[in-house]
Amino acid sequence: MDEALLRSLTPGVLTVLVRRGADFAAAEDAVQDALVEAVRAWPAGPPRDPKGWLVTVAWRKFLDQTRADTARRRREDRVEEEPAPGPAPAVDDTLQLYFLCAHPSLTPSSAVALTLRAVGGLTTRQIAQAYLVPEATMAQRISRAKRTVSGVRFDQPGDVATVLRVLYLVFNEGYSGDVDLAAEAVRLTRQLAASIDHPEVAGLLALMLLHHARRTARTAPDGGLVPLAEQDRSRWDTVLIAEGVRILQAALAEDRLGEFQAQAAIAALHADARSAGETDWVQIVEWYDELAGLTGSPVVRLNRAVAVGEADGPRAGLAALAELDTALPRHTAVAAYLHERDGDLPRAARLYAEAARRATDLAERDHLTRQAARLNTCLNRRSPGGG
Known part of the structure; x- marks a missing residue:
């Protein structure tokens, strides 16, 4: 049984039923029943028109349920005539x-x-x-x-x-x-991009592809998080990166900038750098300025503070961070990173530990705990009698 085929046909079949007059809940139930029938019947001999088969079976399931429910007689009057079986409409x-x-x-x-x-x-x-x-x-x-x-x-x-x-x-x-939800989101966004010409749809697809391209390098063999600067860039998927950049460039050429295009542009600059040290942080700050103007998001400004710290030095990053609410998620972790870059290891270690206590994600908590332990080990070695 081709599960991928069934999943790809599901939305089109559901849409046909709704167009014919079925309410969404009843139509969705009928489609699920038709999928169960397909799983039973198709292995013995799949139909020539899979979508048409599913539409026919789902519509009959819907009618059966409608006729069995006396409370829905009025709706039955609208849909009692069953369309003759035939090829499913080509309209998507x-x-x-x-x-x-x-x-x-x-x-x-x-x-x-x-x-x-x-x-x-x-x-x-x-x-x-x-x-x-x-x-x-x-x-x-x-x-x-x-x-x-x-x-x-x-x-x-x-x-x-x-x-x-x-x-x-x-x-x-x-x-x-x-279920790989990241891959599923990419698949659905590709489907959406094929249905509508919209620069922000393209921007989101580009953003997903650029992030997805780095996926295998984001975790260590033990499951721990690997920060962007420490990732093995040879493990990045260059085919996805090239596709993402191509889609982004076409979207930006329409001159209708949106937040997903701006985020994708930042991701593209990271993907374009052969090493962390070669990252164009000045341009990334400029894109964060655009993104902040589009969204007004304090989270965007938090990420911008990190970029400023890379472009203009950690003290500039700390100055940008000082303008933000300390209750923001990841604020303490960003402060720890910038203080470490500035050479204040005792304060950075304390902040990493505090950020770990606040983290709700287990992998992030483990990563921050390791950062605090790393700095404390370094400080112990420096102190008299530290070994």
């Missing part, structure tokens, strides 16, 4: 499905879950494993999301920015369980 309505799953009435977590289920074709179990929550919890979340969007008209224009934020959230989850 997947873009509208993206918009529906990223509807502003949904919470970010619900939008992500619904997108993975309806557009990505993942099972509830797979999504639950990826987010490390019980399957029953994820099922409830998806059910609530489906009910929320069931009353939304399918022909309403969608918000591209909301769709991109949802896909970016998926990408940042990385890998967990048996």
Whole structure:
């Protein structure tokens, strides 16, 4: 059974049912039933038109359920005529499905879950494993999301920015369980980019590819984090980098700069440097200035402080950091790094330890703890009687 084929066909089949008049929740249930039938029937002889087969079976499942529910008689009147089996329509309505799953009435977590289920074709179990929550919890979340969007008209224009934020959230989850969410986000964003000509869609795809290209170099054999400056750049995927840069350049040429294009430009400058020492930090600071102007995000300004510290020296970075709220996530870790660069190792060690205590991510906590231990070992060796 070609699971990848089934997943790729799922959004198109779901869209056909919704276009025919099925509400989103009922249509999604019918499509899932059709996928179960496909798993049973196709190994004996796959159909010539897989999408058409799925549409026909899903529509019959929907009608069966509609007819069995007396409370839905009025809707049955609209859909009782079953279309004759035949080739599935060539029109790709997947873009509208993206918009529906990223509807502003949904919470970010619900939008992500619904997108993975309806557009990505993942099972509830797979999504639950990826987010490390019980399957029953994820099922409830998806059910609530489906009910929320069931009353939304399918022909309403969608918000591209909301769709991109949802896909970016998926990408940042990385890998967990048996689903590679980073790879899934790249696949879905490629699909979106093929459906719409929009510079920010291209910018997000470029950003994902540039980050994904460094993935294998980000972790040590023991699972520990490897900072960008210490990564083995020979392990970076140069094919993905070249594709990401090419997509980014085409997007920037449209002169409609957005936050994902700016982030991708920063990632491209890192990817272009043959070593950490050759990084064009001055240009990176300029891109962070653009990004800060676009977003007003304090997190962007925090990252900018690191770049300033590299471009103009650690004291300049500390001065930029002093303008920010100390309660910002990673503020203490950035302060530790800049103080170490400035030669104040005792203070840096204390800050690394404090940052480790505040870290919510286990891998990040372990990395910061190691940095504190490294500096404390160095300080002990320097002190009288330190060995």
